[in-house]
Amino acid sequence: MLRKLSSIVFWVFAILTVAEGVDRSLFKTCDQSSFCRRLRKYEQNQSPYLLDLPHLEVNYQNIEVPLLNSDFPNVTLRLTLTAIVGNIFRVTINEVNGLHPRFVPQYALNGEPQVAKLEVLDKSAESLTVKSGDNKVILTAKPLKLEFFHRESLVSAVNENGLFAFEHYRTKPAESETDLQIKDDPGAWEENFKSHHDSKSRGPSAISTDFTFPGAQRVYGLPEHGDRLALRTTTKGGQDPYRLYNLDVFEYELDTTTALYGAIPVIYALGPKHTAGIFWHNAAETWVDITNSKDANVVSSLVNLVSGSKGEPHVDVRFMSESGVLDFFFLIGPTLKDAVKQYTSLTGVHALPQLFTLGYHQSRWNYNDQEDVQTVVARFDEHNLPLDNMWLDIEYTEGKKYFTWDQKKFPTPENMIQNLTSTGRKLVVIIDPHIKRESGYFLHEDALKYDLYVKNKDGTVYEGWCWPGASSYLDFYNPATRDYYKKLYGFDTFKGTTHDVWIWNDMNEPSVFNGPEATMPRDCLHYGGWEHREVHNEYALTHTMVTHEGLLLRSPHRRPFILTRGHFAGSQRYSAVWTGDNDAKWSHLAASIPMCLSEALGAMSFCGADVGGFFHNPEVELLQRWFQAAIWLPFFRQHAHIDTRRRESYLYTEEEINRIRMALRLRYAHLPLWYTLFWEQETGGEPVIRPLVYHYPADENVLDIDNELLVGHSVLARPIVEPGESSVEIYLPGDKKAKWYDLEDFKLYRAGSHRLPVNLDRHLVFYRGGTIVPRKDRPRRSSQAMRHDPFTLYVALDDLNSASGALYVDDYESFDYKDKKYLYLHFNFEKNVLSSKLIDKTDYATQEWIERIVILGPPPGITGAKLVSKSVGTVTLETFYDAEGWSLTIRKPGVTIREPFKVTLI
Amino acid sequence: MSFQKFLRIFRLNLFIFLVTLIELGRSSVQIPRLRGVSFARAPLYDAEKDFTCFDGSKTIPFKQVNDDYCDCSDGSDEPGTSACPMGSFYCTNAGHKPQILPSHRVNDGVCDCCDGTDEYANENDKCINNCLEVGKAAREEAARLIEMYKVGKQLRAQLSQEGQQMRNQKEQKLNELIKNKEEAERIKAEKEDIKNKAVEAENKALEYYRELEEQYKRKKAEQEIEKLREEAVENFKKLDINQDGLLDYIEIQSRQAFDRDRNGEVSEEEAKLFLGNQDSVDLNTFVETTWKLLKPFVIQEATRLYNKPPQDGNQEENEPEVQQDLEQEQAQQPPEDEEEDDEEEEEDENEGREQQEEEQEHIPYDEETQKLVDLANEARNEYSQSENSLRDINDQIRQIEESLKKDFGSDEEFASLEGQCFEFTDHEYVYRFCPFDKTVQIPKSSSMETSLGRWSKWDGPANNIYGSMMYDQGQNCWNGPNRSTKVKINCGSENKLLSVSEPNRCEYAFEFETPAACKGFGDQQGEKEVHDEL
Secondary structure, X not given: OOOOHHHHHXXXXXXXXXXXXXXXXXXXXXXXXXXXXXXXXXXXXXXXXXXXXXXXXXXXXXXXXXXXXXXXXXXXXXXXXXXXXXXXXXXXXXXXXXXXXXXXXXXXXXXOOOEEOXXXXXXOOOEEEEEEOOEEEEEEOOOOEEEEEEOOEEEEEEOOOOOOEEOOOOOOOOOOOOXXXXXXXXXXXXXXXXXXXXXOOOOOOOEXXXXXXXXXXXXXXXXXXXXXXXXXXXXXXXXXXXXXXXXXXXXXXXXXOOOOOEEOOEEEEEOOOOEEEEEEOOOOOEEEEEEEOOOOOOOOOOOOOOOOXXXXXXXXXXXXXXXXXXXXXXXXXXXXXXXXXXXXXXXXXXXXXXXXXXXXXXXXXXXXXXXXXXXXXXHHHHOOOOOOEEEXXXXXXXXXXXXXXXXXXOOOHHXXXXXXXXXXXXXXXXXXXXXXXXXXXXXXXXXXXXXXXXXXXOOOEOOEEEOOEEEEEEOOOOHHHHHHHHHHOOXXXXXXXXXXXXXXXXXXXXXXXXXXXXXXXXXXXXXXXXXXXXXXXXXHHHHHHHHHHHHHHHOOOOOOOEEEOOEEOOHHHOOEEXXXXXXXXXXXXXXXXXXXXXXXXXXXXXXXXXXXXXXXXXXXXHHHHHHHHHOOOOOOEEOOOOOOOOOOHHHOOHHHHHHHHHHHHHHHHOHHHHHHHHHHHHHHOOOOEEOHHHHOOOOHHHOOOOOOEEEOOOEEEEOOOOOOOOEEEEEEOOOOOOEEEEOXXXXXXXXXXXXXXXXXXXXEEEEEOOEEEEEOOOOOOOOHHHOOOOEEEEEEOOOOOOEEEEEEEOOOOOOHHHHOOOEEEEEEEEXXXXXXXXXXXXXXXXXXXXXEEEEXXXXXXXXXXXXXXXOOEEEEEOEEEOOOOOEEEEEOOOOEOOOOEEEEEO | OOHHHHHHHHOOOOOOEEEEEEEEOOEEEEEEXXXXXXXXXXXXXXXXXXXXXXXXXXXXXXXXXXOOOOOOOOOOOOOOOOOOOOOEEEEOOEOEOOEEEEHHHOOXXXXXXXXOOOOOOOHHHOOOOOHHHHHHXXXXXXXXXXXXXXXXXXXXXXXXXXXXXXXXXXXXXXXXXXXXXHXXXXXXXXXXXXXXXXXXXXXXXXXXXXXXXXXXXXXXXXXXXXXXXXXXXXXXXXXXOOOOOEEEHHHHHOOHHHOOOOOOOOOHHHHHHHOOOOOEEEHHHHHHHHHHHHHHHHHXXXXXXXXXXXXXXXXXXXXXXHHHHHHHHHHHOOHHHOOOHHHHHHHHHHHHHHHHHHHHOOOOOOHHHHHHHHHHHHHHHHHHHHHHHHHHHHHHHHHHHHHHHOOOOOOOOOHHHOOOOEEEEOOOEEEEEEOOOEEEEEEOOOXXXXXXXXXXXXXXXXXXXXXXXXXXXXXXXXXXXXXXXXXXXXXXXXXXXXXXXXXXXXXXXXXEEEHHHOOOOOOOHHHHHHHHOO
């Protein structure tokens, strides 16, 4: 096979690292990053910062206090404290009359947060106490300290360890002068890494502060890292802080704090009494040090905590960013659920996706041509493997020129798409932000003509290498770029596409093969004169934001679907994410769960991992297990590297195909649950998938569990992520009364640890007693084919023989639901009566009906059931117990879901 | 609850008897049939009785058949709905052929049956009945296939005959060759015998001359040593400037040739190094050791002097002339007579050549000996000829045996493909398929062939082993496996490479059509397919 030159360049680079996976030397350690290195050298408890409380300004919406640095008497900073609706405080610290403006992320917030009332309780020259609702902040003047209280108990203290830092912009000191703040760090005014030079013409500008969380046992968050769910202590044993800097890491490693494709700077500190969070609103490179007191021999000096006695558990978190305004939102909690909702209230939710996006996605780099695409679909059908979407990677384009088609391989994309949609399938194609520098390519020529590219520091157009070879990068901060780019998705410019084509935005960290750390130089310039260093982590968000606009413009009546690799706080409003270029290894299968759980806590629930692993070939056991696991993550796609063997599910033995088919069918059966959860996520801000600790924060056993996950609050999945297992340990959370039902046979288990036998067919899934899970159990070839199918309700009874659940239904694709054209049903089972009622006063004309009700842990001696509804009147229904009496099936209620009904066991 | 009420309540089109009119010969027969049930199974659904699942697991009232709820684990109670995961749906497809679908294709919004009967529940998903159209196309296709197979089979029979003939010819040829081989082996043995005898005689006759040659060589060697000694003595005299019988380091220093490090002067140290770190050496020491060290430098000096840049013209052209002159000179003058330094060097260079000449030249034999030598040479030649022709025969035998070993199909029908090549051209490459030999890829823009595999084996499925060929061990893929090609072999009226694809990196898939593969179809399958048409 011959490759294009561009690929050769990349692969020559890539092969050097192929044996060992990631080439770590390509990416900076804290010690190789000037600001991280110099900030980390700070001594604790020597803060020169003080609040000038006598000059406090109490405004209508906030309070403002000058903040002084005793080492630099001429420099004035200003601290602004704002209360935000929903138990949130915002603290912003910026320079007054600084040499250069400082950047605040422009698109992370879902609009300006709604300000809440702030009240000054007490003020003196030494301290200030303000109150908002049940929460209180005490600001201490010297040295600077902020303490957040919820109902009189201390939640967190800022600058408790005296590590607050704000490197104001300054003129470069003469050689002889010593800068008290920068000391003599050689990288402060210009910095080299490998062969790359960062001119840093504005000099040092780092910001940092520490947060202490008394009583906290664990911290979670800070996606994206190839790491466990619970964040580790980074301040001992030569560990690097968690790094947030969007990077295209080739063959990334696991169990590290190194940076990956996305950066969501939100962290939650969980304790038995209180959980709070911080949203660090900054798009520059950020490092986060964590010190958990549980990790013995921690060097930290602390434990002179304000309210805590010596030895009380606590966690210290320290954010360090290269530049920007010091701006953070303090999420008061008091529970993890509250804190996550608070974060979501700031940055937004996933809008309800179209149903098909929750089905199975089949991708590969690359399906060779349009016949190939059609053949793959035909073979899925031949083997009765459900499938919703086919994907095209970069090779569909003409010479990696996005918005074009390779005329030889895809001469009639309309026909191919028509072939897909005729069986209810859709197409997703890739569109990357790098643009091939080729004269005659309309997009490149337009970008030059209208000045839409990111610039070098000297103002010329920046040029880097990516898939097409020499490329330039669109600057989405430029309104002209956004206006131009969104129109490209129109059918007149992106010819051959239809309303059934959706978009995959990849390589938007941005990935630059020959750039420093395979990304864009930090001294490149964006619209408005912002250096790339300021906006870096937000770049991918701007890309997907414009794509989202473009798709709405193109198909105003369909909910857009975009998959992105690079992401930032707020990306959830526009896109789903996947965990990038993972590997066909058991460890990567295992990592997909904590990685997505972590994303979900960052409001990015719509997350998945390439099934089978992107690089290399999965052994068939791994592949089967991967399917069994991936059906429990929101985004479900198989994808593979061009050098791997084909792995479409029909290529295996009948036994193996059947195992995969069973997993796929289980996924499709649960689509009503997924869809309902996404609706509830949009309306209530709760993640779709949740770690156990989300619902059971008081149970110390679950603090570190990240090989199990909850889908909503009804399904607990414990995928098998080790080869050759014949039995596995599972922890079922809850109190003594909690009940869990094994999905395999509806056998009842109580909360606690269990060792259960497994085989290749069996992975562990449980329904929680007390919940009602709506399913569609008829196997179909696609989600589209299921839209009129009837529901089966699984009623898993709790200790009091009751259960409840919800079901959301609409047209599964349009925005009509915004006009109340939907059904949101609440099911309740109590005293042997299952009732259904509409939660919202809405209607949607659906034919969907209830086919079956299965009661798990049923009362004994039931002989039948009685259905009552308006249109049906009263009907007697048959019921059957299974052989063990673990479930009771109510035969064919046959009632439409549009109207309330009652089913009484008799 | 009455049946009518049941229907009204659930608004489901359940339990519908389909009445299908089917033309069978000249008579019209009316058969009531439950939705989704084949004619053959229709009698199993008797509306007058309760229904027992085919697997016997359950008996249900007949009103629960096709009521869109799955009662039987085998799906037999729901032949016409999508309720049972294990069920199947039968569509008659009048005008085309009947079809059996998995139940989940019923009412899924996709028209699977050409008569559209699989989509009846949703107004928006209604299908048109295009069985006549589809059936016609299918019949035409079937007819085409039958025709193709008919033609193909005839061709295949011919090919098979040719193949048999080729095999026979090869076998015949092989027998012939085996006979020839025996003959050739006999001749070879004979010639070997003759050769051995002649060589023995020759050896005997040459014994005397070999002794003479030995003596001559010894003498030559002695002369050589003496010559070297004389040369050393002569040079000693030249270098011993003050003629005191000792060569001292100052005398060495006086000669620029000994400037080892080429710094322009011969240092004392440099000079003494030649003398074994002595101040001086006498003649004997000089002859034994010192001269050996000095000689290269003397020669080098001579070379430099000799190789002064040519006055004009092309050096390369001049040089051979000079060389020639020198050789002539050499030939005319015995080495002993050389006086000039610059010629000494030449002598050294020519030494090798001279020695060669020496070996080649030998003392002339007497007539009788010469005759024996000639005879032996002739015997050797003839022996080697007999060896060659045996090798030729063996080569041919091996080739034929290899070819005979190849599996050209159950009836030798693929044999004629050996030795032929077929090409397929896509937008970038020309692909060449040479059956039983290799597959290659040639970029249109160059002639550089990439091997995609060498003939390995038939690897079709067990019931159709000749359905595909494997070519492997092609050129290695960079950072990947060796290239390989799977060639799918289908029936066609002529030999043709139809398509090439690369489903996995460096694993190619060719599709090839040949009459040789026209077997089976029409015997049973084809007839059945035709028979199924209604």
